[in-house]
Amino acid sequence: MIGFFIVLLVILSSIFAPLIAPADPNQANRPNRLQPPGTPGHIFGTDQHGRDLFSRVVFGSRISIFVGLVTVIIAGTIGTVVGLFSGYFGKWLDSVIMRLVDVWLSFPFILLALIINAILGMGLRNVVITLIITGWVIFARLVRGEVLALKNLDYIQAAKALGQSELKVIFFHILPNVFTPIIIISSLQISQIIIAEATISFLGFGVQPPTAAWGNMLSDGRNFLFNAWWMATFPGLALAFTALGLNLFGDWLRDTLDPKISK
Amino acid sequence: MQGYLIRRILQLLIVIFLALTAVFFMQFLAGDPVILLLPMDATFEEIAEMRERLGFDDSIFVQYFRFVSRALRGDFGQSLRHPQTAVQLVISRIPATLELALIAVVVSLLVAIPIGVISAAFRGSWFDQVAIVVTVFGQAVPGFWLGIMLILFFSVTLEWLPTGGRGEFNNLILPIITLTAFYAARFARMTRSTVLDVLNTDYIRTARAKGLSESRVLYKHALRNASISIITLLGLQLGQLLGGAVVTETVFYWPGLGRLLVQSLLNRDFPVVFTGVFFIALVHASLNLAVDLVYLLVDPRISYD
Numbered sequence: 001m002i003g004f005f006i007v008l009l010v011i012l013s014s015i016f017a018p019l020i021a022p023a024d025p026n027q028a029n030r031p032n033r034l035q036p037p038g039t040p041g042h043i044f045g046t047d048q049h050g051r052d053l054f055s056r057v058v059f060g061s062r063i064s065i066f067v068g069l070v071t072v073i074i075a076g077t078i079g080t081v082v083g084l085f086s087g088y089f090g091k092w093l094d095s096v097i098m099r100l101v102d103v104w105l106s107f108p109f110i111l112l113a114l115i116i117n118a119i120l121g122m123g124l125r126n127v128v129i130t131l132i133i134t135g136w137v138i139f140a141r142l143v144r145g146e147v148l149a150l151k152n153l154d155y156i157q158a159a160k161a162l163g164q165s166e167l168k169v170i171f172f173h174i175l176p177n178v179f180t181p182i183i184i185i186s187s188l189q190i191s192q193i194i195i196a197e198a199t200i201s202f203l204g205f206g207v208q209p210p211t212a213a214w215g216n217m218l219s220d221g222r223n224f225l226f227n228a229w230w231m232a233t234f235p236g237l238a239l240a241f242t243a244l245g246l247n248l249f250g251d252w253l254r255d256t257l258d259p260k261i262s263k
Numbered sequence: 264m265q266g267y268l269i270r271r272i273l274q275l276l277i278v279i280f281l282a283l284t285a286v287f288f289m290q291f292l293a294g295d296p297v298i299l300l301l302p303m304d305a306t307f308e309e310i311a312e313m314r315e316r317l318g319f320d321d322s323i324f325v326q327y328f329r330f331v332s333r334a335l336r337g338d339f340g341q342s343l344r345h346p347q348t349a350v351q352l353v354i355s356r357i358p359a360t361l362e363l364a365l366i367a368v369v370v371s372l373l374v375a376i377p378i379g380v381i382s383a384a385f386r387g388s389w390f391d392q393v394a395i396v397v398t399v400f401g402q403a404v405p406g407f408w409l410g411i412m413l414i415l416f417f418s419v420t421l422e423w424l425p426t427g428g429r430g431e432f433n434n435l436i437l438p439i440i441t442l443t444a445f446y447a448a449r450f451a452r453m454t455r456s457t458v459l460d461v462l463n464t465d466y467i468r469t470a471r472a473k474g475l476s477e478s479r480v481l482y483k484h485a486l487r488n489a490s491i492s493i494i495t496l497l498g499l500q501l502g503q504l505l506g507g508a509v510v511t512e513t514v515f516y517w518p519g520l521g522r523l524l525v526q527s528l529l530n531r532d533f534p535v536v537f538t539g540v541f542f543i544a545l546v547h548a549s550l551n552l553a554v555d556l557v558y559l560l561v562d563p564r565i566s567y568d
Contacts (some may be wrong), residue, residue: 099281107543108503115540198405204529225415236405240404243404247402
């Protein structure tokens with residue numbers, strides 16, 4: 001349940017960022033640069049351009065939540081449809097898709113993401129596209145496995161015997177029964193995706209400055225480690241806190257929704 | 264067994280071929296490097312002349328066959344930013360990556376297996392609960408941030424350890440802690456849950472009923488049967504690590520494959536990137552084969568006839 005509250009807190013702060021943040025996250029103020037936390041008006045201090053770090057962390061949650069949600073929804077949908085067809089129709093379709101998935105998963109995920117991002121070009125939109133291209137495979141493999149287990153059950157055979165079309169069987173009889181694992185894996189994947197976006201932006205690809213994103217704030221922070229510890233500390237704390245909340249929430253969902261796999 | 268080996272080696276060759284093809288298409292999508300090779304003020308004629316000389320005007324099929332036949336001879340072209348060939352550059356970075364990866368995996372296992380086994384044996388105890396919290400944190404904390412925080416604490420504040428580089432033992436400590444935090448957490452969670460599964464089986468009850476000591480039951484009987492899943496995970500993780508701990512190497516200026524690839528990507532030095540990617544695919548496929556062969560040694564129930 002702690003996970004749920006953490007996730008709720010992060011989502012609310014991303015929605016109400018303009019109300020929570022005391023300052024404009026991109027408002028530079030050179031004389032006020034590198035102020036330590038606790039300076040009046042700047043509880044997290046300021047960065048190398050004198051921007052309020054707290055406001056930037058709050059606005060940074062928007063990028064993370066946006067990338068996490070949009071990617072999971074689109075990658076999840078693509079992966080689910082591919083997995084449904086692959087598992088249901090089997091044969092050559094299944095072999096081809098699963099070999100493709102194997103090759104996809106044989107590259108280190110973050111490296112693949114960096115290459116795709118370098119080819120597509122940087123920026124928020126291309127990060128989302130990159131993470132969709134790398135993210136759908138997990139869903140495809142999960143759904144395909146579930147479908148294999150379901151498709152020979154009596155009620156599916158019965159639906160087929162009653163003359164229902166293949167598509168109807170897939171989307172009305174199989175899909176509702178793979179929904180639970182999809183929801184569980186989605187909540188766990190969002191945290192992976194949020195960390196991946198931050199990593200990509202940290203390495204200099206992805207979301208570019210001056211947009212406030214946790215990854216590129218950390219990249220700035222690393223350059224000022226010797227004179228401004230707060231710049232690398234707070235965005236990272238926010239990121240770790242969010243990932244932790246999502247993981248706990250995912251574990252809790254799994255234990256609650258699916259007693260079979262809880263240990 | 265022989266038939267199985269031949270089949271697996273054929274599969275390995277197919278994967279290598281697929282990886283080569285994937286690399287070719289990535290290279291194709293990345294665009295030709297002619298613009299990068301010429302000075303900024305090159306004329307259209309100069310660009311066209313260079314394109315023709317390097318063969319970028321040929322059809323995609325001609326380019327593909329030329330690429331594959333060169334690759335099979337170990338020729339992936341020249342780095343666009345360094346005097347060496349792409350293959351030489353990638354090979355020169357392998358020892359550093361290998362060093363980091365192997366030490367990280369060994370340390371992770373040494374930390375994780377006892378934790379996982381003890382957690383499972385004393386399920387619900389304070390030790391188990393602390394272990395669960397620590398491993399959940401270990402998996403949630405992003406590696407690159409943990410690395411930065413370690414530098415902040417041990418290098419900047421305490422001035423005990425260097426901030427990066429390679430050469431001395433001191434340089435190894437922080438990168439190894441960073442990698443171990445994540446991998447040990449993962450191994451420990453897995454060890455715990457597989458040992459828990461095994462502990463519920465009949466043969467463990469029998470072993471206990473025979474009056475074997477609890478530690479013998481755990482380490483001789485339970486862990487042996489949990490080892491299959493641990494080896495599988497080990498193979499996967501080692502593959503990832505040998506592909507270059509991209510992020511950790513970058514944070515600690517570790518001169519390995521991962522950092523080379525990130526720098527080459529930022530410099531758009533694609534020949535080096537794709538050579539590295541191909542190398543990683545090769546390592547990954549070989550490790551998969553190695554894992555399957557190790558199963559034979561560990562588990563007499565498995566045979567591949």
